[in-house]
Amino acid sequence: MSSEPPQRTRQAMRRGPGAIIGVGIIGVVFLAALVGIIHTPFDPIEINADNRLSAPSLQHWLGTDEWGRDITSRLLAGAVVSVTIGLLTSLLATASGTLIGAAAGYLGGWLDRIVIAVMDALLAFPSLIMALGIVAVFSGSQWAVVAALSFSYMPSVVRVVRASVLTIRRKDFVDASTVMGNSRGFTLGRHILPNTVGMVIVLATSLFGWALLAESALSFLGLGVPPPAPSWGGMLADSRNYFEEAPWLALAPGLTISLTLLGINLLGDALRDFFDPRNRNL
């Protein structure tokens, strides 16, 4: 038992530099978000008409947009929005999904059947469409985006957690706990849920990436974080009007989103290798 973790770590490391690059990128993004909270070189929102669409320079590293706002500052402030929405969504969807999935899988019976029926109906919507529908109802703030995305990802978590609880439930140590007279709640909390932790962490990492991507997609469509608050997707959407004069407007936010997602994907792969060696090929 004691020799197992080092071996798994070695297996994960075999994947090469991916894991390290992933952790590095995510570190930079979180750092950027932190910097974005504390200080940005220029005001990310205030309009400066004299400085419209200026090309990248020493003063404005990534240039300025159609309102004369510094792109670097907007990317930093946008990192705060993206990371907050990604983390909150991932946390909310994972927590609610684990709770519902574990209860349904462990308690079974009518509760399980109702949960499965409702989740199947929710999963009949592609997640972005579900999010669009919810955002249409509660439009106008980043909390609406968090609620919409959490709700659209929650059913997937429920399904995965329920399936894994159903498998673990049949293990001998669960029977042993029951025979020892432990309550069902104790058995669930002490013996079943801890065995799903690795899988839930892997899932939560993917959810963080999906949420970040979906948030930029929603903002790109004009249905996400309302302007003038900076968001990477919104910046991309605005860049479309100045394609010929200012192509850097489309490059910076797009590259930022792509690199962040690359980091999350690499980290997710490494975590999957570590926690779930059976699926290491994915």
Add this chain to the structure above:
Amino acid sequence: MARYLAGRLLLTLPTLLLATALIFFMVRLVPGDPAQVLLGDIENPAALARIRASLGLDRPIWMQYVLWLGRVLQGDLGMSIVQQRPVAELLWSAFGVTASLVVPSVVLAVLLAVPAGSLAAWKHNQPADAGIMAVATLFLSIPSFWLGLLFLLVFGVKLDLFPVVGYVSPLEDLREGLRYLVLPVLSLALIETGVLVRMVRSSTLDVLSLEYVTHARAKGLSEWTVMWRHVLRNAMAPTWTLIGLTLGALLGGAVVTETVFTLPGLGRLMVEAIFARDYPVLQGCMLLVTTTYVAVNLLIELSYPLFDPGVRLEQ
């Protein structure tokens, strides 16, 4: 087989019924009165009441749902509040546009991903594998709307090879229509390829590690025969599921790609309906998307026995 089919069909009915209720009530939670939207900024309670009555908005909400569902089952999805045209008509033409974008994209993605993924698995842990995986992970990480924008910037604006804005139906003018579809199809396909390659590789690796593959090789079968006859076919089942999920999701969810390339597809229609508070159109879109998604996945599930005779039909 017929019983299996009927059983599966019957099982999807409650799902669809619950989904329709969800669509109906969710759309009703949208703040703002569509009658007032129709009327504009004019303050006229009598006219407002008349419009509300003509839209059926004055009845109890559960009654509105039952009446709506009854009409939907007869194919009547109501009238668009903004465009004053039947919703079914709008959906039909938008669905055609989306399908002409999504179906070629998914086909192209499969044609790229299956050989690439199998090759990566076959050359496991060799440079070819690492290269293919790196490219796939890269494409997986690029948002489709950004790739689309880059394509527009390079091939549309700079090189002037393809049109930047607009849409011509390939049914009306094949040559011109295809020119409008090349960039959107390519950008969507490349990103889906990233997802699919990883799945094909993973399931091929799973199959390659099974004993019967070693057995087949030990029999002296050529590597080609082993891969083609014994590995690929069995590795396709999980990939097939993912293809179905992708196809189903994209038929309603190519929203951002449609927005980048200003294609008048289903996703675009839905976003515009959200902005205009056009309830019937929004409901119609969600209904069509959901039904398509469920139907495509059902078809995929029903086709499992073709790939894997081991799937027990009575389950």
